[in-house]
Amino acid sequence: MDNRAIGLLDSGVGGLTVVREVLRQLPNERIVYIGDTRRAPYGPRTSEQILEFTWDMVNFLLSKDVKMIVMACNTATAVALDEVKAKLDIPVLGVILPGASSAIQKTNGKKVGVIATQATVKSGVYQTAIQTKSPSVKVQSLACPKFVPIVESNEMESEIAKKVVSESLQPLLGQVDTLILGCTHYPLLRPLIQKVMGQEVKLIDSGAETVRDISVLLNYFLINGMEREQLAHEFYTTAGVETFREIAENWLELTEINVQHTDFGE
Numbered sequence: 001m002d003n004r005a006i007g008l009l010d011s012g013v014g015g016l017t018v019v020r021e022v023l024r025q026l027p028n029e030r031i032v033y034i035g036d037t038r039r040a041p042y043g044p045r046t047s048e049q050i051l052e053f054t055w056d057m058v059n060f061l062l063s064k065d066v067k068m069i070v071m072a073c074n075t076a077t078a079v080a081l082d083e084v085k086a087k088l089d090i091p092v093l094g095v096i097l098p099g100a101s102s103a104i105q106k107t108n109g110k111k112v113g114v115i116a117t118q119a120t121v122k123s124g125v126y127q128t129a130i131q132t133k134s135p136s137v138k139v140q141s142l143a144c145p146k147f148v149p150i151v152e153s154n155e156m157e158s159e160i161a162k163k164v165v166s167e168s169l170q171p172l173l174g175q176v177d178t179l180i181l182g183c184t185h186y187p188l189l190r191p192l193i194q195k196v197m198g199q200e201v202k203l204i205d206s207g208a209e210t211v212r213d214i215s216v217l218l219n220y221f222l223i224n225g226m227e228r229e230q231l232a233h234e235f236y237t238t239a240g241v242e243t244f245r246e247i248a249e250n251w252l253e254l255t256e257i258n259v260q261h262t263d264f265g266e
Helices: 017-027 046-061 074-087 096-106 120-125 125-133 147-152 157-168 185-198 206-220 239-251
Strands: 005-011 030-037 069-072 111-116 138-143 177-182 204-205 234-237 260-261
Touching: 005 017, 005 046, 005 239, 017 030, 017 239, 017 260, 030 046, 030 069, 046 069, 046 074, 069 074, 069 206, 074 120, 074 234, 096 125, 096 177, 096 204, 111 120, 111 125, 120 125, 120 138, 147 185, 157 185, 157 234, 177 185, 185 204, 204 206, 234 239, 239 260
Parallel strands: 005 030, 005 069, 030 234, 111 138, 111 177, 177 204, 234 260
Antiparallel strands: none
């Protein structure tokens, strides 16, 4: 048994959508999470900046002696996954391939949409991943740069959120039968996205799909199967602790979450 924690990283609070699935599916695993909220959103950043910032978070998690790293961030996965995997001797997982695979399985009309940050859309990683496995699937990608700031400011239920989601998704209405939420922030807007797209459109949470892959990997190598009464999860943010804690406690349905501020990079 390997009692070390699973490390998760994201540009901010979006990766908490992956954390929630880890807590549900792998209740005996301890979590160390880092959200680089001060420098979010990553989507408009250059590839060089995203790579640098991702390495800051990776090195932070390595300092916590984690047994694996999950890039709970589509933008970081798109830009940095291959390089980080090549340089580390612990497992490193991203959120893109699991989401792409799930979309292929669930689409009926072979019309898949992807909403993501500018950087993820520009990279074309979802389209490549889907069409490599299933060339007949048509993929339409749409950048939704206003979504992350809404989530980071904890305004998911506001009137402005409803307006922004409705206006942003117009190009995809009636065009797809399956929609990948290609940024881990987006599931926090899921009710609004579903309402705009219609109940007939299947929404794919790439982060939740990734946890199934984590579970399979842990079953073979690293799982901690022992029940423990209290797990000392650790959450770190590079910005304000209180907003992060409020979002985390509401989304994870936990109280008294241990959130600490950390600084790295400028």
